[in-house]
Amino acid sequence: MFKATHNNLSLFFGLSVYMLLAPSISMATTKLYQQSKGIFYAQSYHDLWSELREFNQRQREREKELARLERIRQAKESAINSIPELESKKDYLALGQAWRTLEEWDKSLDAANKAIAAYPNVVGGYTLRASLRKRLNDISGTLADYDRAIEIEPNFHGYYEIRGVLKKSFDRNGAIQDFRMAMKIVRVDNRYNLIRDSELKNLAKELQSLGATE
Numbered sequence: 001m002f003k004a005t006h007n008n009l010s011l012f013f014g015l016s017v018y019m020l021l022a023p024s025i026s027m028a029t030t031k032l033y034q035q036s037k038g039i040f041y042a043q044s045y046h047d048l049w050s051e052l053r054e055f056n057q058r059q060r061e062r063e064k065e066l067a068r069l070e071r072i073r074q075a076k077e078s079a080i081n082s083i084p085e086l087e088s089k090k091d092y093l094a095l096g097q098a099w100r101t102l103e104e105w106d107k108s109l110d111a112a113n114k115a116i117a118a119y120p121n122v123v124g125g126y127t128l129r130a131s132l133r134k135r136l137n138d139i140s141g142t143l144a145d146y147d148r149a150i151e152i153e154p155n156f157h158g159y160y161e162i163r164g165v166l167k168k169s170f171d172r173n174g175a176i177q178d179f180r181m182a183m184k185i186v187r188v189d190n191r192y193n194l195i196r197d198s199e200l201k202n203l204a205k206e207l208q209s210l211g212a213t214e
Contacts, residue, residue, distance in 0.1 A: 093124050112129035112132060121152060150163070157186050161179065164179045176210055186203070
């Protein structure tokens with residue numbers, strides 16, 4: 001009898017506590033659910049936004065690549081159309097550049113050699129041939145062409161910079177001298193006002209990679 005009464009009291013007490021706490025439990029559960037729902041929506045929005053951003057980035061890269069390919073196509077078409085006239089005029093420098101655009105390396109090198117033979121004091125023939133020799137991994141020939149370019153046009157910083165890059169792997173001191181000379185020209189020549197800061201920064205990085213200072 002006592003046991004039954006005790007059970008009834010326990011049941012009664014439990015129901016009373018539940019009735020008292022039920023609203024709070026319900027509110028807490030609802031709040032927790034709403035919070036989790038909000039987190040879910042926020043996460044979903046974040047994921048959607050990230051996917052959209054990545055998609056737009058891929059689209060921009062694709063558009064840039066298509067534009068680049070279109071420029072190449074137009075350049076090659078222009079080169080093909082210009083070659084007969086350039087050959088008849090014996091404009092070897094422009095002819096060499098046209099053949100290079102078409103990736104006809106041997107024909108471009110032949111035209112560059114003819115341009116240098118015809119105009120030995122024009123720097124363009126040497127820089128064209130240097131770019132072709134570099135492609136052929138003829139480093140000594142490339143350096144020789146930039147040496148000559150510097151003799152003809154000693155106040156252009158770009159020739160020193162390119163020659164310095166070529167020397168980095170085998171002539172550290174020579175590379176340092178070239179980078180410093182390029183910096184000196186950029187600092188004092190007003191032609192380089194628009195690119196001065198960025199060019200000096202690039203040259204400083206080159207020197208730093210060699211463990212040297214300005």
